[in-house]
Amino acid sequence: MEKNEKMKKEEDVKDEGKKLTIEDIPGVGEATAEKLRENGLDDIMAIATASPKDVSELTGIGEGSVAKIISAARKIADIGNFETGEEIFQKRKDVLRLTTGSNNLDSLLGGGLETQSITEFFGEFGSGKTQIMHQLAVNCTMPEEKGGFNSDVLIIDTENTFRPERIIQMSKYRELDSDEVLRRIHVARAYNSHHQILLGEKASEMAKEYNAKLLIVDSLTSHFRSEYMGRGSLSERQQLLNRHMHDLLRFGTLQNAVIAVTNQVAARPDVFFGDPTAPIGGNIVGHTATFRIYLRKGKAGKRIARLIDSPYLPEGEAVIQVSEDGIIDGT
Numbered sequence: 439m440e441k442n443e444k445m446k447k448e449e450d451v452k453d454e455g456k457k458l459t460i461e462d463i464p465g466v467g468e469a470t471a472e473k474l475r476e477n478g479l480d481d482i483m484a485i486a487t488a489s490p491k492d493v494s495e496l497t498g499i500g501e502g503s504v505a506k507i508i509s510a511a512r513k514i515a516d517i518g519n520f521e522t523g524e525e526i527f528q529k530r531k532d533v534l535r536l537t538t539g540s541n542n543l544d545s546l547l548g549g550g551l552e553t554q555s556i557t558e559f560f561g562e563f564g565s566g567k568t569q570i571m572h573q574l575a576v577n578c579t580m581p582e583e584k585g586g587f588n589s590d591v592l593i594i595d596t597e598n599t600f601r602p603e604r605i606i607q608m609s610k611y612r613e614l615d616s617d618e619v620l621r622r623i624h625v626a627r628a629y630n631s632h633h634q635i636l637l638g639e640k641a642s643e644m645a646k647e648y649n650a651k652l653l654i655v656d657s658l659t660s661h662f663r664s665e666y667m668g669r670g671s672l673s674e675r676q677q678l679l680n681r682h683m684h685d686l687l688r689f690g691t692l693q694n695a696v697i698a699v700t701n702q703v704a705a706r707p708d709v710f711f712g713d714p715t716a717p718i719g720g721n722i723v724g725h726t727a728t729f730r731i732y733l734r735k736g737k738a739g740k741r742i743a744r745l746i747d748s749p750y751l752p753e754g755e756a757v758i759q760v761s762e763d764g765i766i767d768g769t
């Protein structure tokens with residue numbers, strides 16, 4: 439192909455904008471596209487930003503061919519385009535907020551959990567992380583005027599802690615039809631970290647099927663923690679967690695959905711670098727989660743939620759109550 443013709447083809451492809459599929463990447467035929475899709479690489483940006491080694495390992499396609507595909511994907515993806523503050527501000531207007539059930543906690547978060555971000559709840563056992571996840575699931579099915587999204591929910595449950603009975607209790611308190619709420623919550627049990635990663639990749643497809651606007655991972659880190667013990671496997675664990683969290687974030691962006699995850703605090707300071715209340719996953723989880731909330735137990739079912747490291751909200755605390763009715767304000 440003449441150089442000009444080739445450039446023209448790339449321009450044409452670019453002009454098509456967001457409608458492009460991975461088959462539009464020069465060098466990607468049907469069989470290659472299938473291999474890429476099977477491994478969660480189902481859009482041009484995902485391929486353009488992947489490392490040749492990772493893609494080659496995942497798909498079994500030779501590293502040389504993968505490098506060519508990635509380089510072609512980069513040419514047609516919008517990488518490195520700087521956006522004006524005004525453009526970003528416009529996009530921010532699409533961000534929706536999901537109520538937590540507690541006005542105190544909603545205020546701390548500037549109105550609720552934001553879509554297109556990961557919100558992490560971390561704390562010791564019994565601090566209320568799973569209770570909050572159940573409440574968010576119920577709230578997501580509520581109408582917009584009540585702080586919900588009137589949409590379905592996906593839950594990746596790693597510790598078998600999902601309890602429909604709690605959903606029924608919480609739904610009744612909010613005068614919702616509990617059968618309908620349960621029908622809108624889709625739970626997948628993840629048996630190990632590999633399975634969890636696969637479910638994270640599949641979530642985008644499932645979200646379209648169900649119109650889900652909330653993805654919960656409870657717990658984000660427990661499998662990784664138990665499977666990758668010791669310092670030797672730390673970097674592998676962090677890499678996998680990083681990849682998993684970016685899959686979750688992609689779901690959030692594509693669906694304009696909330697991503698809520700739970701995380702334990704490390705109980706063994708000798709292994710996890712000194713801070714006895716440090717969340718598992720260290721920097722990787724910390725940098726990828728946009729909002730981090732630390733939960734502490736108080737008296738009589740009260741919990742203190744502390745917002746940490748928000749990009750634009752002040753640090754602060756809110757008192758909530760874990761009750762039979764669900765998450766409500768603490769006094």
Ligand SMILES: Nc1ncnc2c1ncn2[C@@H]1O[C@H](COP(=O)(O)OP(=O)(O)OP(=O)(O)O)[C@@H](O)[C@H]1O
Pocket residue numbers: 561562563564565566567568569570599702739760761762763
């Ligand atoms: N029906 C209920 N009525 C009132 N409080 C409840 C009810 N169910 C659970 N709780 C409260 O929630 C606590 C458990 O919280 P949760 O399961 O969310 O903890 P967690 O932070 O997820 O802990 P872990 O790390 O062990 O999974 C219980 O100790 C209890 O105080």
